[in-house]
Amino acid sequence: MHNGEEETIEEIKVLVADETHEKYVDTILQTIADAAKDRGTGIAKRTHEYVANKMREAKAVIALVGDRFAGFSYIETWGNKKYVTTSGLIVHPDFRHLGIAKRIKDMTFTLARMRWPHAKIFSLTSGKAVMKMNTALGYQPVTFDDLTDDEAFWRGCEGCVNYPVLKERNRKFCICTAMLFDPEEHLPAKIPQEVLDRIAALEGHAIER
């Protein structure tokens, strides 16, 4: 309430994006570019079509406050879907520190786990907020060797101001912290391959580990 007037606080909606959200793509890309400029880092540059496709493929999560864009992130797969990243996390400056990034990250992570349950989920970031959220979800710090060797992923680093460092160090070190969620490490016990083979024979299909 302000001076007796009622204030309407609009609900923050966080949802899996679809083709109806394509109208937000240019705003999303501009907000990502502005944030990268402010932070003095680079970003993996994506086109309008690339992001719109992520929406059509149910690989993107958007936050809206009424009709206004509030936040976004999308999922990418690498190395034959053996690795997944939740990428391009952005919350509009008007809506920061409200827990929106956390809600978006929780949803992209859940989506990734559901669609590729055997994939390793990794993150390469210099952002403290992202490191905190990754840790809460069970990601562990790793060396760059533990990440995908998919060239398409590493090409995303070429737009970063620190790319010369990465190149000089043969992709082994850079300014960013590498973090990895390995689904196998989150199982309480490791089942020997011969037992998996026995179960596969009983059920008539292979069990991936």
Ligand SMILES: CC(C)(COP(=O)(O)OP(=O)(O)OC[C@H]1O[C@@H](n2cnc3c(N)ncnc32)[C@H](O)[C@@H]1OP(=O)(O)O)[C@@H](O)C(=O)NCCC(=O)NCCS
């Ligand atoms: C980073 C960003 C996505 C955070 O969005 P947000 O909606 O304000 O974050 P949340 O409110 O959900 O906070 C999530 C967690 O990060 C922490 N956090 C948020 N902003 C932070 C900051 N600038 N520095 C340190 N921690 C921060 C919060 O305290 C919270 O942790 P907690 O759960 O332990 O309290 C947003 O500031 C942003 O878009 N920044 C520019 C783009 C960017 O840096 N993207 C990440 C690329 S790696």
